[in-house]
Amino acid sequence: MELNKDLKILIVGLGLLGGSYAKALTSAGYTVNAITRRESTVNYALEHKMIARGTTEIDKDLISGSDIIVFSLYPHVFTDWIKNYGNIIKPGTLVTDVTGVKGCVVREIQDMLPDGVEFIAAHPMAGRESSGIEYSDDRIFKGANYIVVPTEKNTPRGVEICRALGETLGFSDISVLSPEKHDEMIAFLSQLTHCIAVSLMCACDAPDLERYTGDSFRDLTRIANINDEMWSELFLLNRQALLKEMDSYRECFDKLYTGIKNGDREAIRSMMRLSSERRRKFDKKKVTEK
């Protein structure tokens, strides 16, 4: 199987990401079908020509007639789904996902799937503060990163197809990480940032703050408007890695605190110089991508 336009792609879960996948893949010329929880979501997707067919049922023909299935569900909903209906998926199908943690999910899913069904995990590093199909937008993939997360059970062909899917979706940089490396990385880059934004927003309740703020606070707390159901699950599924990153961040924060308390200007400035130097790498990237 190569990635070609005769393939039938099934998306399970038409939320913000599932919906954005549907838009991108339909635009690219693929036949995209969907299974999702709510009838209203199916109707929305059909009306907006995001999918060819959609249903809220476990439609065996739709499932077994798919070449690629993308799961865009909360982690525990995903594993439950595979537990209950994974046996319907026909051998030769490639299964992938968008789940934000991998270590505790990937091997479990691989073990539950029938022989001949390959599950290759992926993490699209794109999203929005708002959830739901009505916020879906395939432009969020432009300039964004996509991580393919194979295990020892995956085939080079599976990795290649997953990578090609990332390219088709419009991602700018596609890389490959093991589940463990992925979870470490995500603990730092994504989960810790959400912890920081939530903590900062909880830390002050002075009135009218929004009248005095500059963009730095706005940008830093954008993600403090957070889907608490999903993110609390992701935090707890990656608890050890996240606590480790929280510890090392707090160590730096405390070091800066001590520098300020002691009036040690050189200690403060040397941290600022290090942070500036490191941050510039992220800028360059962004400019190149635009």
Place this chain on the structure above:
Amino acid sequence: MELNKDLKILIVGLGLLGGSYAKALTSAGYTVNAITRRESTVNYALEHKMIARGTTEIDKDLISGSDIIVFSLYPHVFTDWIKNYGNIIKPGTLVTDVTGVKGCVVREIQDMLPDGVEFIAAHPMAGRESSGIEYSDDRIFKGANYIVVPTEKNTPRGVEICRALGETLGFSDISVLSPEKHDEMIAFLSQLTHCIAVSLMCACDAPDLERYTGDSFRDLTRIANINDEMWSELFLLNRQALLKEMDSYRECFDKLYTGIKNGDREAIRSMMRLSSERRRKFDKKKVTEK
């Protein structure tokens, strides 16, 4: 004196903010002159028609011939300037500034100025990660906040003119705070956010992070590329207020840490709900302003 186009405005210090003020005020039809440190900056400003006249000298005629003088300098450079040359400013002149801390600056400046010269402090809540006149851009004021910071020595007329200046510059929301309230607010909204971004950037040196990141990390660390000379001075000038805000933020961060460590999902979710609710206020604002 009302704010009218016959007024001569002098800007001392043509950096990012001083340059952006010059652009905005020249566009609005005022005669804008400037004193700045480097000859090359004067030339840049003249070539780009940002100012009518400019010099690197302490030009007594230029200073005493100005109706409004805006100081856009580092705090200690500002106080040194007033100490050395404040006596040149003629009575009737309104002096204002853009300094990021107020408590330790405003009253000192007011005490040093000659009788009849009113200093009314202001803080434009706009900026960029890059410094220097070549990054100046008066569009940074659109949608941004401007804070007028009077003391008991200021007149209602001084406050009104300063407010009108903020409107002319293009700010969307103009408010008035005492120096002490301003410094508390800024400790939380601006200085603490910079401490967080710097600490986060210092916390991890894994290679190729930029290949795996999403926008949340990019947005949160935008300000980690920081002018260490200026910000270390601002931090230390507002040390007590900043340490207090750092303490209360760390308390929230630790609470979240404990929730994650104990697997207490409800504790995590209730913080996330609070942060989401509070953050939405900032969104609405932004939307209205655009």
